[in-house]
Amino acid sequence: MSTYVLIHGGGDVGWSWHLVAAELRGRGHEVVAPDLPADDPSATFTDYVDAVVEAVGDRKDLVVVGHSFGGFTAPLVADRLAADLLVLVASMIPAPGESPDDWGRNTGCDEAVQAQAARDGGRTGNADPYVSFYHDVPRALAEEALSKERAHPSPAAMKEPWPLDAWPDVPTRFVLCSEDRCFPPDFLRGLAAERLGIVPEEIAAGHCVALSRPTELADLLLAGR
Template identity: 40%
Template sequence: MATFGLVHGAWHGAWCWERLIPELEALGHRAIAMDLPCDDSSATFDDYADVVCAAVTGVAGDLVLVGHSLAGQTIPLVAARRPVRRLVYLCAIPASPGQSLLQQLSDPDMLNPDYVKGLGAPDSQARTTWVDEDVLYHLVFGDCNRKTVSWASMRLRPQATIHYELPCSLSAYPIVDTTYVLCDGDRMVNPSWSRRVARDWLNAELVELPGDHSPFLSRPAELAAVLDRLA
């Protein structure tokens, strides 16, 4: 049995793992999800890592960290602080040691530029919020039914962006077994970019699933089976 630390991406919360957790538990594993302070403009990715570390403090055995999307910035910071059995980047944007996320976002191959059409103007705290459910559906939840998309969109939070300008505090990636799980129908993070990053940055095992950017909602049983194998 392994313990999975499930780390959500931008705008999301621990709620997004609700369909995956029972699938993992049915396979004999334990899962811990936490809410990152993504709506707090004073919080950095290192602060996000503090929250994850606090949530998994009592885990004495094998810990597998799963980071979705923007959580790719956070999970290597956790692995640099405490023992981790494996890092799993799920449709993720891994941190780049010494670089800021803003620098990474200048790569035109990384993200579908249409995502900005779904966001409102930043608020007074430089936080962005999804305002167009159709764009959200197309890019993030494309394999989910519209009832699920509406359910998820009501739970999304503002995402602070000020800390995107801060360089990653890592000087190198932590030495830990690493897997990158991409979805070949991901319309948010470019699968071709993900394949290159898994190979050239992370030296990671690559696993490909069908489907959209959010397999924890659209195909939780398939994702759980992959994670079970990685445990």
């Protein structure tokens, strides 16, 4: 039995993982999916990591999973807790010393979003979250997700340099969503190769895959466990 530590993305809450958590628990695993600190403009990566570590307690056999902005926090958690595995899902991949504010420009994501939007008629990066984030999530579920939106991450964290000197010495996988309208799939394929040296595993889903394809995502998370 493993403990899956599920770290949500920006503006989100641990609830975003509830369908995946049910799948994992139903197959005999423990799950920790905390709400990270929000509505605090001074919160830092240390605050986010501390919240996760406190929620994990003394559990062992850890698989740390980070979604979207959770890609900045999950490696820090995996490093501190000496996790067995780190899985990034439709996630940002930080470099040492890189702040979230600089990530889009440094990686070329901003240009990739603009180029993809020009090809798909403005769906990628669209201001309407039902178009850009929740296009394949059942409407009632998407509405519930939006009702839980919070101010996370903080302005302080957005400007904070990512504190590790190198990627943690933890086996790492990347799950790419092939219908993602937040981070274009071709962009993430290239970034995963450049920064992690890995080929992503792919799932036919939009950015909020934990709500749109929870069973399929759980299958991927459990692969090889």
